[in-house]
Amino acid sequence: MSDLRDLYQEVILDHSKKPRNFGPLDAANHEAKGHNPLCGDRVTVFLQVGDNGLVNDAHFQGSGCAISMASASLMTELVKGKTEAEAKALFGKFHAIVTGEDEPAGDVSADDMDRLEPLTGVKEFPMRVKCATLPWHTFVAAIDDKKTPVVTE
Amino acid sequence: MNTKPAIIPNFDVEALRQEFPILAREINGKPLVFLDSAASAQKPRVVLESLRKTYEEEYANVHRGVYWLSATATKNYEGVRKKLKSYFNAKDEREFVFTKGTTEGINLVAQSWGRAFLKSGDEVLITALEHHSNIVPWQMLRDQIGIKLVVAPIDSNGNLIWAEFEKRLSAKTKLVSVAHVSNALGTILPIEKIVRAGHAVGAKVLIDGAQGAPHARVDLRALDADFYAFSGHKLYGPTGTGALWGKKALLDAMPPWQGGGDMIKSVSFEKTDYADVPAKFEAGTPNIADVIAMGAAIDWLAALPWDAIEAHEADVLAYGTAQLKAIPGLRLIGEADHKAGVMSFVLEGVHPHDIGTILDQQGVSVRAGNHCAEPVMEFFGVPGTARASLGMYSTRADMDALAAAIRKVQEIFA
Numbered sequence: 001m002s003d004l005r006d007l008y009q010e011v012i013l014d015h016s017k018k019p020r021n022f023g024p025l026d027a028a029n030h031e032a033k034g035h036n037p038l039c040g041d042r043v044t045v046f047l048q049v050g051d052n053g054l055v056n057d058a059h060f061q062g063s064g065c066a067i068s069m070a071s072a073s074l075m076t077e078l079v080k081g082k083t084e085a086e087a088k089a090l091f092g093k094f095h096a097i098v099t100g101e102d103e104p105a106g107d108v109s110a111d112d113m114d115r116l117e118p119l120t121g122v123k124e125f126p127m128r129v130k131c132a133t134l135p136w137h138t139f140v141a142a143i144d145d146k147k148t149p150v151v152t153e
Numbered sequence: 154m155n156t157k158p159a160i161i162p163n164f165d166v167e168a169l170r171q172e173f174p175i176l177a178r179e180i181n182g183k184p185l186v187f188l189d190s191a192a193s194a195q196k197p198r199v200v201l202e203s204l205r206k207t208y209e210e211e212y213a214n215v216h217r218g219v220y221w222l223s224a225t226a227t228k229n230y231e232g233v234r235k236k237l238k239s240y241f242n243a244k245d246e247r248e249f250v251f252t253k254g255t256t257e258g259i260n261l262v263a264q265s266w267g268r269a270f271l272k273s274g275d276e277v278l279i280t281a282l283e284h285h286s287n288i289v290p291w292q293m294l295r296d297q298i299g300i301k302l303v304v305a306p307i308d309s310n311g312n313l314i315w316a317e318f319e320k321r322l323s324a325k326t327k328l329v330s331v332a333h334v335s336n337a338l339g340t341i342l343p344i345e346k347i348v349r350a351g352h353a354v355g356a357k358v359l360i361d362g363a364q365g366a367p368h369a370r371v372d373l374r375a376l377d378a379d380f381y382a383f384s385g386h387k388l389y390g391p392t393g394t395g396a397l398w399g400k401k402a403l404l405d406a407m408p409p410w411q412g413g414g415d416m417i418k419s420v421s422f423e424k425t426d427y428a429d430v431p432a433k434f435e436a437g438t439p440n441i442a443d444v445i446a447m448g449a450a451i452d453w454l455a456a457l458p459w460d461a462i463e464a465h466e467a468d469v470l471a472y473g474t475a476q477l478k479a480i481p482g483l484r485l486i487g488e489a490d491h492k493a494g495v496m497s498f499v500l501e502g503v504h505p506h507d508i509g510t511i512l513d514q515q516g517v518s519v520r521a522g523n524h525c526a527e528p529v530m531e532f533f534g535v536p537g538t539a540r541a542s543l544g545m546y547s548t549r550a551d552m553d554a555l556a557a558a559i560r561k562v563q564e565i566f567a
Contacts, residue, residue, distance in 0.1 A: 008507070008565050008566075013565070013566065017502070038522065039504075039505075039506045039536075039537065040522065040523060040530075063536060064536075065504035065505075065507045066503070066504060066566075067506075125510060128506070128510060131506065
């Protein structure tokens, strides 16, 4: 079962059972919805972005599998206090790792990557990569004020 | 719990499993426990051998050549209609139109019969159990010509509520289109009664046999429906095969729905004379080798002791249901009075996709999601379920493996 423990690590189970920053954010000035029609995962990301471009607060709401909920929960913790560009760079790196694509240039903190490490187990489970990336795609849509919901397939 | 299989005369499931080469393989280092036959069944050796034989020895395009290979391929391809006629006890082999599956069969009825014979305000009655392929074609027709789609509800066990169904039948009902067996819940619908009730108000009746045909012999003459659509790949045949059966007079009256070669008698730029049924509905080069292999599957199925297979499947379903019900925190979705081959379930605190992944790691293949039946999921208030579905090769040991794997899921999520 070592493979399974790689995917369902304690930190993922913990975040999926007790998601952080869960629920709407009254002060939000950016918001986007994401949907994975294949598994029915739904997530809404709420952001409060300051005039200085810093993500001051991030919340999410939704329902889905343990991977998507844990990824959303971890994400809200990680993007807080980052600039738009920093947050996108972090997603770029994470996305590259789980999809096996070339890693983009750009500095991200080693601490942040350590925190995302438990989620990188999805790379061994191709059907589940979208579960982990949906919240991030939705975050990008929120930042960019995309009106149409993000849909992964 | 008694893990020894029930003794069923004339039936040796282990010998039957030998006919399905894929069942011997491992997944993730564990013996394969294949529980997704409702999505597509595994193939017996005779089907693989038929495909090999066609391509290696007897392949050419059909209905065209004067040469031996084409004539042989044509004879083999057309011969499958005779096999279907006999297997399903139909009146006339020309009543079988080859399709790529149930979905295409239903779309054919909607687009050909529906557009020609229905008008705005006419009603098509379906049930709340239908999968998308018996919902969407009627919605498309509704948007095209203004028919009304009427849905008969189910109860919390997944039974069709007969009184509600009857209430929705009237002189306005021109077509009743229902599943033989629900893919998401396994409910067996009372199709004989539905055919009689539909005919009593003057409606035609279409039975979606995608899940029905694989679990029992169907006698089309006794059933007396107007259309019966099924998929070859769920009936142990190749993908891309299936047939729409329809009463000859209806098929004769229906216009073609796709134009091209093979469906015409003569073509000029002014006018085309269409071929007779079934060729009228089979434009273009057909799925030759796969249809021939579906015929091999039908021959093979026809020689099996079906009473014993039905008894075996019922035994495995009852055993598996009892195993699952013994697991705390597991909720079975769909406990209809009459069921075939499907156990849909949810686990408290675990999303169906996580169940699917963890079962797969233990060699157990189940489907997780909405099973192309979103309205059914909505009715039960779940985003989806995990679904274990049976084939004739499923065993009590498969059910034990399933139950053990589910307990492992609970351990991980404890």
